[in-house]
Amino acid sequence: MFVLRDHDRTVYSRLGDFKLDETGRLVDELGRAVMGFESRLGAGAAPVGVNPRDFSAQRFATYRIDERGLLV
Numbered sequence: 001m002f003v004l005r006d007h008d009r010t011v012y013s014r015l016g017d018f019k020l021d022e023t024g025r026l027v028d029e030l031g032r033a034v035m036g037f038e039s040r041l042g043a044g045a046a047p048v049g050v051n052p053r054d055f056s057a058q059r060f061a062t063y064r065i066d067e068r069g070l071l072v
Helices: 052-056
Strands: 002-006 009-013 033-036
Touching: none
Parallel strands: none
Antiparallel strands: 002 009, 002 033
16 A cells, blocks of 8 residues: 555555656656655655656666665
């Protein structure tokens, strides 16, 4: 089950068809942000994403989400 942010409400989905939007956020086909937790901060849920500049510098040649839900 995935937690998504749809403007000011939380929604849930079993579909895992995601893409990166132009700002680097992981979103579904409707543009709803996938929510996650940063493991080392202990804060609340926030949109999952990467810095697009990291891709342009080829820092991330490939990536995947591991069994713990971490972007690796």
